[in-house]
Amino acid sequence: MTAQKAPPFKRNAFIAKPGIVGARWWQESVAAPVGRRGAMVIALVAGAGIVGVASVMMLALSGPSSSPSSDVKTVPKGALEMQREYGWSFGVADEGIKLEGASDKPVDLATLASLYTQLAPTQPRHTPYYSPTLFQSPTALPRAVPVEDAQPVMPLIQTIRPIVTPSMREAFQQGRSVASLFETVGKDTAVIVDLPGPDAVAFAAGASKSFEPIFGFDNWPHPRGVVPAHQTLAAALAMAPALKSGAAGRDKSAPGMFVLDRNRLAPYADEATQFDNRYVAKLPDAAALKKLGYKNVLYVVAKDGEVETDDLNEDFVAYRQAELGVRILPTSTLTQDPAAKPRAVPAEARDYDTGATYSYGGSDATHYGFWVHYPFARSPRPNVRAPNIANSGRNYVPAPRRTAYSSGTTGTASSSSARPRPANFGLTPVVIGVATGAILGSRLSRSGSWNRSGGSAFG
Amino acid sequence: MLTSLFALELCVRLVPGMPLRHALQQLVFMHPEHAGHQDRHVLYSQITDLLGHNLNLAERGCWEYFDDHQRAQSDYEMWSKGMLTEEGARTSPSGPPDPYRPEPRYLTFTIAMLLVQGSATDKMMKNVCHIPEPELWYRRTFGRILTGMRSISFASVRSDILYLIPGDEAWGLTLEDLATPKFEYLRPIANA
Numbered sequence: 001m002t003a004q005k006a007p008p009f010k011r012n013a014f015i016a017k018p019g020i021v022g023a024r025w026w027q028e029s030v031a032a033p034v035g036r037r038g039a040m041v042i043a044l045v046a047g048a049g050i051v052g053v054a055s056v057m058m059l060a061l062s063g064p065s066s067s068p069s070s071d072v073k074t075v076p077k078g079a080l081e082m083q084r085e086y087g088w089s090f091g092v093a094d095e096g097i098k099l100e101g102a103s104d105k106p107v108d109l110a111t112l113a114s115l116y117t118q119l120a121p122t123q124p125r126h127t128p129y130y131s132p133t134l135f136q137s138p139t140a141l142p143r144a145v146p147v148e149d150a151q152p153v154m155p156l157i158q159t160i161r162p163i164v165t166p167s168m169r170e171a172f173q174q175g176r177s178v179a180s181l182f183e184t185v186g187k188d189t190a191v192i193v194d195l196p197g198p199d200a201v202a203f204a205a206g207a208s209k210s211f212e213p214i215f216g217f218d219n220w221p222h223p224r225g226v227v228p229a230h231q232t233l234a235a236a237l238a239m240a241p242a243l244k245s246g247a248a249g250r251d252k253s254a255p256g257m258f259v260l261d262r263n264r265l266a267p268y269a270d271e272a273t274q275f276d277n278r279y280v281a282k283l284p285d286a287a288a289l290k291k292l293g294y295k296n297v298l299y300v301v302a303k304d305g306e307v308e309t310d311d312l313n314e315d316f317v318a319y320r321q322a323e324l325g326v327r328i329l330p331t332s333t334l335t336q337d338p339a340a341k342p343r344a345v346p347a348e349a350r351d352y353d354t355g356a357t358y359s360y361g362g363s364d365a366t367h368y369g370f371w372v373h374y375p376f377a378r379s380p381r382p383n384v385r386a387p388n389i390a391n392s393g394r395n396y397v398p399a400p401r402r403t404a405y406s407s408g409t410t411g412t413a414s415s416s417s418a419r420p421r422p423a424n425f426g427l428t429p430v431v432i433g434v435a436t437g438a439i440l441g442s443r444l445s446r447s448g449s450w451n452r453s454g455g456s457a458f459g
Numbered sequence: 460m461l462t463s464l465f466a467l468e469l470c471v472r473l474v475p476g477m478p479l480r481h482a483l484q485q486l487v488f489m490h491p492e493h494a495g496h497q498d499r500h501v502l503y504s505q506i507t508d509l510l511g512h513n514l515n516l517a518e519r520g521c522w523e524y525f526d527d528h529q530r531a532q533s534d535y536e537m538w539s540k541g542m543l544t545e546e547g548a549r550t551s552p553s554g555p556p557d558p559y560r561p562e563p564r565y566l567t568f569t570i571a572m573l574l575v576q577g578s579a580t581d582k583m584m585k586n587v588c589h590i591p592e593p594e595l596w597y598r599r600t601f602g603r604i605l606t607g608m609r610s611i612s613f614a615s616v617r618s619d620i621l622y623l624i625p626g627d628e629a630w631g632l633t634l635e636d637l638a639t640p641k642f643e644y645l646r647p648i649a650n651a
Contacts, residue, residue: 006493007491007493007494007495007498008494008495008496008613009493009494009495009496009498009499009613010492010493011490011491011492011493011494013539013542013543013620015542015543015545015622016488016626017545017548017626018552018625018626018627018629018630019545019548019549019550019624019625019626019627019630020542020545020547020548020622020623020624020625020626021484021487021488021622021623021626022487022542022569022620022621022622022623023487023490023620023621023622024539024542024618024619024620024621025494025499025618025619025620026617026618027613027616027617027618030460030575030614030615030616030617093610141504141609142609142610143500144497144500145500145580145610145611145612146612147579147612147614148579149579151583151610152583152587152606152607152609152610153609153610154606155606
C-alpha cells in the first residue's frame with residue numbers, strides 16, 4: 001500500500017493572543033522554474049531510469065536535444081469544465097469581451113449576481129429543463145490556477161453591461177405578439193424559441209405574460225468563444241425587469257417557452273485561436289412533453305424557410321412520431337402594424353419597448369388568422385382571415401436527416417440528454433506536464449513551441 | 460533558489476457588528492497545520508474576498524514587491540518578526556468599538572510571501588504590482604492587487620505569513636497607536 005504523501009505546506013510559527021493572531025507556513029520542496037531544456041532533462045530522468053547523472057548533465061548543457069520526447073503534451077478537455085476550474089477566460093485572462101449595443105446605464109450588480117435564481121422557472125414541471133449555466137457565470141470564480149499560467153482573472157460580473165439592440169427591440173414586440181395570441185387559448189402548446197441569444201431573450205421577455213420562460217443556455221462566455229454568450233448574458237441583464245414584470249402578471253400554470261440560442265452550434269475551425277464554447281440543446285423528449293401536458297410544439301425561428309437545428313432534428317422527428325403537433329413560426333411573419341396607435345410605455349421600459357404593436361401578417365385584421373395557419377386551438381376571435389404571407393413553417397413536417405448529432409437510430413424516440421455530438425465538440429486543448437500530469441495551461445495562451453503537436457523542447 | 464517578496468498590509472476601521480475581524484481570525488486560526496496547494500488557494504481566495512469587500516473601510520495600507528533575492532529574504536524576516544515579536548500588537552485592551560463614542564478602532568491584516576523568482580506566479584505578481592507612481596496609494600490599486608492574488612499558484616510560494624491585529628475585538632488599535640513610529644509605514648489610502 002502506498003504511503004500518502006504529506007501536504008507540502010507546514011506551519012512553522014503560530015500565535016494566538018488577544019493582541020494578535022497569525023501563522024507562517026513553509027514549503028520545503030519547491031520546484032525552481034525550469035526552462036524547456038531542464039524540463040526535458042527531468043522527464044528523461046524520471047522516465048528512462050537508466051540514464052546516468054553525468055549523461056543527464058551533458059544533455060542539459062548541450063544544445064537542443066535530438067530526442068523526439070516532449071515534456072508537455074496537449075489533450076482535449078471539456079471547455080466548460082476548464083472554465084469552471086480555471087476561470088471563464090481560461091487561457092486568455094488578459095483579454096476581455098466586446099459588447100455590441102452596450103447601454104451606458106449603471107449595472108445592477110445585484111440583479112446580475114442573482115440572475116440564475118431570478119430567471120428560474122417557478123412551475124415544478126418546468127424546473128428540470130432549466131439550465132442556469134450561463135447565468136451562473138458572472139459570479140463564478142476560479143477554483144484553481146494552472147501551474148504555468150497564473151494570470152489574474154477579472155470576474156465576469158465586472159465586465160458585463162446590459163445591451164439592447166434594434167433586433168432585440170423587434171424580438172420583444174414579436175414575443176408580445178405571440179403572447180397576445182395565446183392569452184386565452186392554446187395552453188397545451190409548448191413554444192421553443194430558437195433565435196440568436198439576445199433576440200431569444202428579448203422574445204421570451206415580450207412573451208412572458210403568457211409563457212413561462214425556461215432558459216437553456218448551457219455555456220459560459222469566453223473572450224475567444226465562437227458562441228457569443230456574453231451578448232446573451234448582457235441581454236438577459238437588460239431584459240430582467242421585463243421578465244420579472246411578465247412573471248408577476250402571468251398565470252401560475254402558464255405554458256412553457258423553451259428559450260434556446262441559435263448560435264450554440266456556431267462554426268468552430270481553429271483550436272489555436274478560437275474557444276469552443278458550443279453546446280447542444282436539451283429538450284424534453286416526446287413522452288416527457290406529453291407528461292407535462294403538451295400536445296403541440298411551436299418552434300420559433302427568425303426567417304421563413306429555416307428549420308430546426310441539427311441537434312434538434314431527432315427530437316422533432318420523435319415528437320411527430322408521438323403525434324405531437326409540430327409547426328414552425330418564423331418571426332418574419334410578425335411585423336409592425338402601421339395602423340396601431342403607439343402604446344403608452346413606462347419610462348423604465350423604453351429601452352426595449354418602443355410601444356409599437358406587431359401582428360401576425362402585420363395587421364390586426366390578420367393577427368388571429370394565426371389560428372387558421374396553426375390550428376392548435378380555436379381562434380378566440382371568430383371569422384378571422386389568414387394573411388397571404390410567405391410562411392412555409394405552418395406546413396412543416398419534421399423529417400429525419402443525417403447530421404453530426406444523429407444517434408444513428410433515426411425513427412426511434414431518444415432523449416436529448418443522450419444526444420451524440422461531433423468529435424472535439426465543446427472541447428479545448430490543454431497543455432499538461434508529461435511527468436506530473438498537472439495542467440500547465442491552455443494552448444490558447446501560448447504561441448511557439450506549445451502550438452506544435454510534438455517536437456523538441458528547449459528554452 | 461532565488462526568491463521575490465510580495466507583501467501587503469491593510470488597516471481597516473472596525474465597525475461595531477462588522478464580521479470582518481472575526482472572519483479573518485477564524486480563517487487564520489482554523490487553517491490546518493499541514494496544507495496542500497489547493498487548501499492555500501482556497502484560504503487566500505477567502506481572505507482576498509473579505510478584504511476586497513471591505514476595502515471601502517480601509518483607511519491606511521502599504522504593499523511591496525521586489526525581486527532582489529537578498530532583500531526579499533531580509534524583508535521577509537522583518538515581516539515575520541513583526542508577528543513573532545508582536546511588534547504592532549497592543550499590550551492591553553482598548554475597549555470594543557462603540558457607536559456612541561467617537562474614538563475609532565482599527566484592525567491591521569498583514570500578508571507577506573516569498574515567491575519562487577522567475578515562476579509564472581512571480582511574473583504575474585510583478586505585473587500586477589507594476590503601478591504608476593501617482594497611483595501607489597489609490598484604493599483601486601489595493602483592489603487590483605487583491606484580485607491579482609487570487610491567481611497565485613502555491614506551487615511557487617516558498618513561504619507565507621498572515622497575521623491579524625487584534626486577536627480580540629476589545630484590543631483594536633486606536634488612532635494614538637497608529638500615530639506611533641512603528642506604524643508610520645502605513646500610508647493613507649486615497650479614494651481613487
